Amino acid sequence: MDVWFSDKEILMAHGAGGKASRKLMDGLIAPILSNYGSAPTLEDSFAIPDSQMYITTDSFVVSPSVFPGGTLGELAVNGTLNDLSVAGARPLLLTLAMIIEAGTSVDELQLQLEKIASTAEAAGAKVVAGDTKVVEHGAGDGIYVTTTGLGVRHPRAALSSGRVRPGDSVLLSGSLGDHGVTILMARGDLEFSSDWLSSDTANLWPLVEALLTEFGDKVRWMRDPTRGGLASTLNELALDTRTEIVIDEARVPLSDPVRGACEILGLDPFHIANEGKVVVVVDPRIADAALDLLREHHLGKEAALIGEIRETDLPVVVCRTQFGAHRTLDMLTGDPLPRIC
Amino acid sequence: MRFIDEYRNPELILKLSRQIKQEVADRSYRLMEICGGHTHSIYRFGIHELLPQNIELIHGPGCPVCVLPLGKVDEALELVQSNDVIFTAFGDVMRVPGSKQSPFEVKAKGADIRMVYSPTDALKIALEHPDKDVVFFAIGFETTAPSTALTIKQAHDLGVSNFSVFCNHVTVGPPLRSILESEFFDLDGFVGPGHVSTVIGLDPYRFVAEEFSRPIVVSGFEPTDILESILWLVRLINAGAASVENQYVRAVKSEGNLAALAAMDEVFEERPSFEWRGLGYIDSSALRIKDTYIRYDAEVRYKVKQICSPDPEGAICGEVLVGKKKPEDCPLLGVTCSPEYPVGALMVSSEGACSAYYTYVHRRSTRSGSGVS
Numbered sequence: 001m002d003v004w005f006s007d008k009e010i011l012m013a014h015g016a017g018g019k020a021s022r023k024l025m026d027g028l029i030a031p032i033l034s035n036y037g038s039a040p041t042l043e044d045s046f047a048i049p050d051s052q053m054y055i056t057t058d059s060f061v062v063s064p065s066v067f068p069g070g071t072l073g074e075l076a077v078n079g080t081l082n083d084l085s086v087a088g089a090r091p092l093l094l095t096l097a098m099i100i101e102a103g104t105s106v107d108e109l110q111l112q113l114e115k116i117a118s119t120a121e122a123a124g125a126k127v128v129a130g131d132t133k134v135v136e137h138g139a140g141d142g143i144y145v146t147t148t149g150l151g152v153r154h155p156r157a158a159l160s161s162g163r164v165r166p167g168d169s170v171l172l173s174g175s176l177g178d179h180g181v182t183i184l185m186a187r188g189d190l191e192f193s194s195d196w197l198s199s200d201t202a203n204l205w206p207l208v209e210a211l212l213t214e215f216g217d218k219v220r221w222m223r224d225p226t227r228g229g230l231a232s233t234l235n236e237l238a239l240d241t242r243t244e245i246v247i248d249e250a251r252v253p254l255s256d257p258v259r260g261a262c263e264i265l266g267l268d269p270f271h272i273a274n275e276g277k278v279v280v281v282v283d284p285r286i287a288d289a290a291l292d293l294l295r296e297h298h299l300g301k302e303a304a305l306i307g308e309i310r311e312t313d314l315p316v317v318v319c320r321t322q323f324g325a326h327r328t329l330d331m332l333t334g335d336p337l338p339r340i341c
Numbered sequence: 342m343r344f345i346d347e348y349r350n351p352e353l354i355l356k357l358s359r360q361i362k363q364e365v366a367d368r369s370y371r372l373m374e375i376c377g378g379h380t381h382s383i384y385r386f387g388i389h390e391l392l393p394q395n396i397e398l399i400h401g402p403g404c405p406v407c408v409l410p411l412g413k414v415d416e417a418l419e420l421v422q423s424n425d426v427i428f429t430a431f432g433d434v435m436r437v438p439g440s441k442q443s444p445f446e447v448k449a450k451g452a453d454i455r456m457v458y459s460p461t462d463a464l465k466i467a468l469e470h471p472d473k474d475v476v477f478f479a480i481g482f483e484t485t486a487p488s489t490a491l492t493i494k495q496a497h498d499l500g501v502s503n504f505s506v507f508c509n510h511v512t513v514g515p516p517l518r519s520i521l522e523s524e525f526f527d528l529d530g531f532v533g534p535g536h537v538s539t540v541i542g543l544d545p546y547r548f549v550a551e552e553f554s555r556p557i558v559v560s561g562f563e564p565t566d567i568l569e570s571i572l573w574l575v576r577l578i579n580a581g582a583a584s585v586e587n588q589y590v591r592a593v594k595s596e597g598n599l600a601a602l603a604a605m606d607e608v609f610e611e612r613p614s615f616e617w618r619g620l621g622y623i624d625s626s627a628l629r630i631k632d633t634y635i636r637y638d639a640e641v642r643y644k645v646k647q648i649c650s651p652d653p654e655g656a657i658c659g660e661v662l663v664g665k666k667k668p669e670d671c672p673l674l675g676v677t678c679s680p681e682y683p684v685g686a687l688m689v690s691s692e693g694a695c696s697a698y699y700t701y702v703h704r705r706s707t708r709s710g711s712g713v714s
Contacts (some may be wrong), residue, residue, distance in 0.1 A: 011449050019681050256342050263345060266691070323351040323358075323564070325387025327701040333680040 001031035017227025017273070018332030022236070043161075044083040044223070047153070054089035056080060057148040065112065065142055067186040069178075069198025073115025075275060076145040078203050081123050082224045084149050085205040086278060088157025088212060093150040094120055096130035101140035112143055123203045125149070154209060156216035161240045163220045166311040169287035170245065171280045173207060173294055174200070174302040176230055177258040180272035185261070194257045202276030207299045211280065214293055218283040225279055228332045231270035233279060234317045235331040244312035247329065250322040253302045270319070271332040281309065348563030349386075357568035358391040364575050370396045371527060372574055373664050375517060376534035377404025377692025378562050384701035386564045396571065399664035400687075400694030402516045402620060403534050405481040406433050407686040407693040408662075410616040411650035413509055414439035417478050420507065420643050421452050427470060428454045429463040430478040431485075433690050438683060440650035460492035460506070467496070467504035476639045477506045483540045486510040486628060487601035490608035493630065493637045505639040508630050510609065513537050514545045515626035516617060521553045525665035530574040532567065533559035535589045540605075542597025543585050550583040561589040608634055616649075618686035619658035656685035661694055668698040675703055 005027030013020040033040045045056035058080045065072040081091040096116060100109065120127050178200040185197060204224060211219055225233040230252075234245050254269055262269045276299065282290050287305055294300030317329040374380055380400045383389055389398055402408055414437050421428040421444075428444075435444045435456055448454040457463050460477050467475035479489045489506060496504045513534060520526060533546055538559045549557045556577035560570035570588045577584065587593055608631060615627030630638040639645065652658060655673055660666040668674055668687065678684035680696050687695035 009446065009449050011445055013445070259342055259345075263342075321387050322349065323354045323386075323391070325390040327385055327387050328703070330680075330700050 001034045003028055003031045013333075015227075016332060017229075018232050018271070020333075021228065022331070043087065045087040045089065045149075045151075047087070052153040054084055054087050054151045054153065055148070056083040056087070056151075057146065058083060059144065059146040061141065061144050062183065063141055064183075064186050065108065067199055068182055070201040070275070071112060071115045072143060072145060073112040074119045075199075075201050076147050077116055077119040077123070077125075078201050078275060079226070080147040080149040081125065082204045082226075082275075082278075084151035085203075085208040086159070086222045086224050087151070088154050088159040088208070088222075089151030090154060090209065091123055091125040091149055091151045091203075091205060094125050094127045095148045096127050097146040097148075098130070098132050099140055099144040099146075100132065100134050101137060101142055102134055103137040104142055109143065112145070116145070119203070123205060154212045157212050157219075158217035159219065159221055161221050161237060163217075164237065164241045164243065164281050164309055165220070166243060166309050167284055168220055168281050168309040169284045169305055170234075170247070170307040170309065171282060171287065171291060171294065172230070172252065172304055172306045173204075173278045173280070173300040174276075175253040175255045175258065176225075176274060176277070177262065177269040177272035178255065179275040180229070181258045181261045181267075181269075183273075184265075194261070196255070197257045197261075200274055200276035202299055204276065204278050204299065207294065207297050208278065210293060210297060211290060215282065215286050215290055218286045219290070220281045220283065222278050222280040225274050225277060227273050229269070229271040229273060230279060231268070231317065231329045232331045234329065237281070238315040238317050241309070242312070242315050244310040244315065245307060245317045246310055247307035247317065247319045249319050251304050251306045253304050270329055284308070345563070348561070348565045350565065354391070354564050354568060357565060357572060361391075361396070361568065361572050361575060362393045364572065364579070365393050365395055366579050368395065369529075370575060370578060371399060371529050371664070372396065372532060372571065373399040373401045373520070373528050373530075374532040374560075374567075375401035375403040375513070376532075376537070377407065377690065377694075378536060379532055379534070379560065379567060380404070380694050380697050381692045382562050382564070382567060384697040387701075388564055388567055391568065392571065396575070399528060399667070400661070400697075401531075401664070402520070402617070402662045403482065403513065403537070404687070404690050404692040404694075405485070405511070406437055406690035408511065408516070408617045408619065409434075409437060409480055409509065409686075410618045411438075411440045411652065412616065412648040414443070415441070415648040415650055416645050417507055418442065418444065418447050419648065420476065420639065420645055421447060421454060424474070424643055426453070426474045426476050427466055428452065428476050428478065429457045429466060430454065431480065432456045432458075434478060434480060436683075437689050460489045461495070464492050464496055464501065464504055467501055468499075471503060474503045474505070476643075477504070478509070479506050480509045480511075482511055482513050482534075482537045483601075483605070484536045486609065487540060487598070487604050490604040493608050493634050494604065496637055497634060502636070505637050505642050506630065507639040507645070508609070508628060510628040511615060511617070511626055512611075512628065513541070514548075515623045516620055517546075517549065519620055519623050519626075520663050521549065521555070523663045523665075525660070525663050528555065528664055529578050530555055531557040532570050532574070533557045533585075535559060535561050535566075535592065538587075538589065538593045538597070540598050540601045542593070543587055543595045544597075546585045550585050554583040556583050556586070558586045558588050559593055561592065607631075618652065619662040621659070652686070653684045658685040658687050658695075661687055668695040669703070671695065675699060 294303035
């Protein structure tokens, strides 16, 4: 494979989960690894051949490390658990690697370790190996955490973008943007804040397991819309499946604090990160039943049927506004930046 | 959510859309929305789909990031690279490409460039870092100019010596006149800018009606606001009437915001001439810092030399800005020019006509057999 990534330096946008991130993956990381015999997957996790096991890895650099609704430690465990979950795999084992900046307080480290351990325990997963490095003060930002997860396939799971068909229904488990907007506020450089906002970080496996147990292969595909938001996740799906995805804006759940913050800052909630939501594509015949099941679960109380997959000759995500007009819902470009006026 | 949902009420929106369709005469209506905020709303809500075929919306020059010439970005980056300063700018300025690189790229190489949400945040940084010089990259129309003026006054009152402003504020009247006087001019009316009018009021638009016999309706940003303004324009055009109307009464007073105007007047004066991306040099179209506050003028403090950087070849930004052409007429759109790698001015900010068009419409319209239902 040819390396075609032409940017000269790595910018923040390359890590924001949108177009630039995809380009870095497709144009540099994947080709180089493939050239030497590796087979990197663009999925969030990899099914180990001749086994029922899945493997995934993820790094976490969130700042601040404690925010309303969560901590770096919870995020670092839930994020990896969720990458396994959306592949249909029950999380079993985790490894934990930490890069700690000299000068970090032991209280802070202890707090994050407690969160890592307790979140893993609550999810029925065990941290079994790890590594710790310390870098000079100024060469990092507090604690960086990388977790690798190993999971086993749910016996009824058959999740793959290849199984997505025109006519399928798109479900979302709850409101958009809570995590991203919470972090933006918690950084403290905005002149306003909200007591009603908190991160949605959560382990999605119980919700996913319930869906798979009940509906098996009628559940086609799922993904947790983290960096880059729902818009980027759906655009990836549209590209991979060569379909059009039509979303009904009025049906997409949004909390008032997130809507308000996005209106004021000129951000699009479709581009904001989530850490405890899952978007699920299902056979349209079970859409209503799947929605009922999601809503019975505490992680899916606000679940909604938000759209459908359509046949197309141009893969695209289209948002239908409340009054029947349309706009293209593109992937995030660069970092989500507030507009000035 | 209060104060938003009322203005996005689907029934009201569809009713306005029907009214417009009923009232249009058998003629074309070429209307320009001056403000980038309106352009963004029109595409975000798909308002253009709710209009009859004979109403054409042309996107004007009111996107502050888009009209900033390449040379000004180059000057700013030159300033930050040759002086040991903390350079501060609004978020959407960070991605604006100069002729060689953008603030983001220069920041990635280690320059201390920080995103701020208001000029007072920049002053706060100066107060927190008395050992460093802090520069604020001021851009925008009369919407943002008052807050820059007040911040300069505040710095003066506090006796802050490590703070200055690279002032690139512009005014909305002169480019509007330049469009009306353009040889390509072919417009029937204007949707007037909302935010900027909260500051300047309605008087600065009188010449549009009086000298050029075109109606202008100052409009809010929600779908019902924009549709109502278009309905009013249709009625005015049908009646052959040219006047200045205010649809955005909940925010705009006809005399404007006198305190904001006074602050601007105290701190700023007109520049003889200023370069606009796509429009060239326009007389008396920008503001600079008065001698009284010259110690806060970064241009003077850092002896900023003017850099003239021509616009990229092949781009038709200027013709799109004056309404002669539309974003989809540009050969670069989606080929070499996209929001990720903006070549021309109008692709830079999400309020730019090309960026809004590309983001919300372009990819769908390139399919064979358009039309999405």
